[in-house]
Amino acid sequence: MLSLSFFFWCGLIAALVGFWWQSDKVRSFAYGHALKYCREQGLQLLDQSLVLVGVKPVRGESGGLQLRRRYRFEFATTGETRYRGWIELYGVRLHRLEVEPHVLPGTETDETLH
Numbered sequence: 001m002l003s004l005s006f007f008f009w010c011g012l013i014a015a016l017v018g019f020w021w022q023s024d025k026v027r028s029f030a031y032g033h034a035l036k037y038c039r040e041q042g043l044q045l046l047d048q049s050l051v052l053v054g055v056k057p058v059r060g061e062s063g064g065l066q067l068r069r070r071y072r073f074e075f076a077t078t079g080e081t082r083y084r085g086w087i088e089l090y091g092v093r094l095h096r097l098e099v100e101p102h103v104l105p106g107t108e109t110d111e112t113l114h
Contacts, residue, residue: 023052023069025092026069026089026091026092027050027052027069027071029089029092029094030050030069030071030087030089031048031050033087033089033094033097034050034071034073034085034087034097037085037097037099038075042077042104043075043076043077043102044075044076044077044079045073045074045075046073046074046075046076046082047074049072049073049074050071050072050073050087051071051072051073052069052070052071053070053071053072053086054068054069054070055067055068055069055070056068056070058090060090060091061090066090066091067090067091068088068089068090068095069088069089070086070087070088071086071087071088071089072084072085072086073085073086073087075099075102077102077103077104078103081102081103083099083100083102084099084100085097085098085099085100086098086099
């Protein structure tokens, strides 16, 4: 006969696998948003450098609990200098995308910042 602890451990393992699967899906959404932003701005997303830097439960727009995931990525304008950007998602919805001030591509001097 199966014990209660067996069902507990099976449930825990299933929950962890489900969380990992969902996290991979959210990471793919975040990467897609960062890549789209970089292409629209004429920037280069470097090294597929999307790194999870934080997970936190927050209240969404509907009032329910969601996980806020914050990722960091690196980009370049000319391939020489690396800049950082951050993308924040509530569930699978984009909440915020921020980038460091950087030199605009195609400018002749380093004076033009975006």
